[in-house]
Amino acid sequence: MSRKMISLENVTRVYNQGRPNEVRPVNEVSLDIGHGEILVLKGPSGSGKTSLLALVGCMIRPTSGRILVAERDVAKLPERFLTGVRRDTFGFVFQQLHLIPGISVLENVMLPLYPLEIGFTAAKRRALELTEQLGLTHRKGFKVEALSGGERQRVAIARALINAPQAILADEPTAHLDAGLSGELMQIFETLRGQGKTVVIATHDPLVHDSPLIDRVATMRDGRILDGDG
């Protein structure tokens, strides 16, 4: 296994601290994620997979513990800078895909670049490259609601890749896909790993966590990782 890319040390996330409805979706988790591996987080519903993914991807800050991204502790970084780290490092694929209806495939793919200091033409060029890689060229001007499920899935992946992230984080990516499309998706993830990217998938879909393509599975229960470094 290559160098550590992301490293979590005793990370805890508490909601509603000190109140009767206090929850700890992530509790004292330590986890190392290397460069160029496919890691699956599995576990029953409510075990904290999504929360852990959000912590890894710098979407939320931990209540305690350290999170190192490229050797840098980001646990206490103000939101403004945390977003910067997230933009530079991660691409997200969500369970519901969350594409924006009413605008074209190309615009959806370009969207993460809008707030960055990149010219419009350069952004468009990158988006065209990615739509081509993912076989969407013939659909690039379509509104997303006119696409099939598989095509939408690929638009979401193109969008996650537009900022050239080192890691792709996917939350239940196969939840709405049939077996065929799920297999296709795993192929795409494997290609990405081939390009040196790290892929972290949170899922309880056996098609994913039993797939031969993945490197490692971490099982979660009640906010803890059971057999972390398996």
Next chain:
Amino acid sequence: MGSYHLGRHLKILEFALSSMLRRRTKNLGLVLVFAALVFLLSSIVFLTGALRTEALATLEASPQLLVQRAMAGRHALIPLGYGELIARLPGVGSVTPRYWGYYYDIYTGANYTLLGIGDQGLESPGSTPLRLVEGSFIMPGQRRVCLIGEGVAEVRGTRIGGMVSLRDARGWMQEYEVIGLFASPSRLLTNDLILLPEADLKAHFGMPDDRATDLMVEVYNPHEVDNISRKILERLPDARPISHAEIQRTYETLFNWRGGLLLAMFLGAMAAFMILAWDKATGLSADERREIGILKAIGWETSDILELKLWEGAALALVAFLAGVTAGYAHVQRFGAELLMPVLEGWSTLFPAIDLAPRIDPYALGVLFSLTVVPYIVATVVPSWKAAITDPDRVMRAS
């Protein structure tokens, strides 16, 4: 400051415009209400501005010093003897009595100004620079004729050779033949003007022979006007000297007051609109909320969303502003501010058609902007911020 990239702002602006277009039906209502408000306000500002310019143009031509007589706090006829006294003051040139008065016409419900023309005709010092459009002036000694302004001609439906009948002080109808039509650089004060031979005018109002309506005083040195006014007051305590500057101020205040009244009405409307704007900005629809959530999740930062919202607000306000100002301009320019007439009525029944110079006044636009766009933008700050601080991980849990 810092490394600024225009591309970033342009892209966010582009997205703001495209997302507003996607929701055009939702925004349309707001734009319309906003534009209507801007329309109302710009009509008021343009109208009062135009009236003021008109009035000031007229005043340019009015006499340096006008002396009236006040009795019981009201304007009274002035004895000609006063004129002789004033003429003896050092620094005073000629003193010319003026004969004029108001006439209320029950048939048209209009107020006319009747002005007597003496033997010097219109060339007398300080009189209004009237320009004859058609016909001829009143000759010395000529009686029972009149000249009318274009406004009067329109209302009365008379032309040259026609008759104007006026009821005199004894209640008898008198007929005057129209021998000329005139115009002046400003239509404000001459539109309701009828010129009569001086003798006819005095007979019409039943004025005593030794009285005039007021006196026009020529002052050699304009800087001496105030001094001479003071001297007149010392000698004639019931005289009321009105200097050029003073008339000017009266007009200014009058127009500002009229305009102010209208503005006060507008303020109420604006307050209501602010509440609407706040409400609209706060009540984001479910899919707008979702969209902001997605943007945050894919790497947009709070300040990016704030910028997006600011652009949206600015675009909406600008569209409404431009539409409202254009409509307001057309309203005043082309349609004589018809919708505002009910408020201005009673002030001058024969209201002149207004010639708004077709020019863009940055000051008026700045003032309009500060009264409309600024409050709107301020009203949307807090709602925009509330939308912008959506948790980025929210969409990961939305079902």
Next chain:
Amino acid sequence: MILHPGILGLLITAVLVLGLVLYGAYLGAIVLVRWDLDSSSEEQLALERKTYLLSTLMGHAMALEILSALIFLYTLEDIHAIFVGAMCATGTLNANPVGWWVLGAKILGLLFCAVWIVLNRIDQRAEDYPLTRLKYGLLLLLAPLLALETWLLFRFFLGLDPSVITSCCGTLFSGSGAGVGAEIAGLPAFPLMIAFFGGTAVYLAAGTLNLRQARPRLRYLLAGLSLWMLGISLASIIAFISSYHYELPTHHCPFCILQADYHYIGYPMYLTLFAATFYGLMVGIAEPLRRVASVEGVIAAAQPRWTRLSMLLFGLFVVIAAWPMVFSDFTLEGYY
């Protein structure tokens, strides 16, 4: 009180700005008390998010201050016809002398807002937000200043009475009269010209030196010089620059140049002068903050930029101001 759309616009804008800044100061006070960057609590996150609102509020306040400063000047100009004796903004200000205080408060408020915004931008570039306390402390000072400005503005406009006979630039800046304005107008033109053009040369030289050598003393010098040049420039405008624009040796008004008759030349003149002063001052104001490690780099990068901007703007100001001295037939010679 005179009801005039411009006045109404100014009063409304002033109330809005005050509202923004008071709300900002309130949020700032909360942040000041509770701020703890080491904490990962939800409260700290909420505070961090409030800083976005604060920045937006202040940004808007600043933009409105600039807009309202321009409208204020123009309104003074526009309503002078109401007052007997007034020929320009000077007459309006004299009609209710509170106006002079409003003018002063406006300039101060604008400068203060601008400094705050620049500090805020510097602060936001550092991950540890090192200027937080300074910023919000300043905000607590700025709020009363703006409250004062608003109060003065209301007193000024509500107290304007059309029946007041006022005196205008002819007496206030008469060269032979009494009072500060007259004394400045009466300053001997030739020595002041030397001070003005000599000062300009010194200022530009100090700027160039700053760009060549990175020495703290030079930066403080530049800031000091920028203030000094503001004073000299204002005096020069009254004493001789305006006369050249009017082509009248006895006319010394700093406001008539704002009129259409003189192509509104006063607006670009004052804008460049005040912007140049602001950037020059900023070089010195930011200097002590370089001791804070996390913003040292940001400030070090910004200072040369401010220096260049200040030199450029000041040069522009001098060109606009001195234009008629070079290109018109009118001279003050014989009036020295």
